[in-house]
Amino acid sequence: METTCPGCGAKFNKCDGPTHKYFGESPECWKAYGQVLAREYENRNYWQVHRLTVDTYAVQHPLNTDKRNIQSVNIHLMALYAILELQQPFETIPPLLDAAANNFKDDFLYLTPPTKLGEITVLDVLGANSAPEHCTAVWDWSRSVWAAWSPQRRAIEELFVRTKPLIGSRHVRTTAALKSRQ
Numbered sequence: 001m002e003t004t005c006p007g008c009g010a011k012f013n014k015c016d017g018p019t020h021k022y023f024g025e026s027p028e029c030w031k032a033y034g035q036v037l038a039r040e041y042e043n044r045n046y047w048q049v050h051r052l053t054v055d056t057y058a059v060q061h062p063l064n065t066d067k068r069n070i071q072s073v074n075i076h077l078m079a080l081y082a083i084l085e086l087q088q089p090f091e092t093i094p095p096l097l098d099a100a101a102n103n104f105k106d107d108f109l110y111l112t113p114p115t116k117l118g119e120i121t122v123l124d125v126l127g128a129n130s131a132p133e134h135c136t137a138v139w140d141w142s143r144s145v146w147a148a149w150s151p152q153r154r155a156i157e158e159l160f161v162r163t164k165p166l167i168g169s170r171h172v173r174t175t176a177a178l179k180s181r182q
């Protein structure tokens with residue numbers, strides 16, 4: 001029987017299995033993502049794009065309004081913005097995400113997702129037959145999902161601008177809460 005992931009919209013053969021704590025994906029989709037991650041963990045040629053895989057999968061499963069998921073969508077969208085629009089190297093992304101999580105922890109805004117989150121899903125990545133194909137698929141996937149999120153571009157850009165100066169600060173709430181600006 002066919003089933004559709006409520007997050008990314010990919011279609012899978014139905015199976016049982018675990019899901020993530022708060023992403024809101026189907027068990028089938030979670031399993032496919034696990035297979036993609038396994039390839040990246042096992043082979044450095046796949047590992048090159050791991051950063052993008054994690055960011056893209058997270059923001060393609062944004063429907064759960066759990067506080068942790070709201071934070072996840074915000075910071076992983078910011079990662080895509082920094083990588084795809086500002087051409088920031090991958091190694092600059094973890095400190096950026098840490099700074100946002102540490103400083104805005106309880107104040108992330110729910111970003112209403114677009115109705116369509118792009119035509120490319122984790123299934124397309126799983127279909128790659130070599131490391132170069134895998135890397136190309138992940139880049140295409142990330143660009144497609146980021147383009148789908150373009151209605152929220154301004155909010156993400158603002159989050160980036162407010163976070164950048166905070167890199168390196170840890171657990172210090174020195175800035176005005178994000179929601180106070182609404």
Ligand SMILES: [Zn+2]
Pocket residue numbers: 005006007008009010025026029030061
């Ligand atoms: Zn999915």
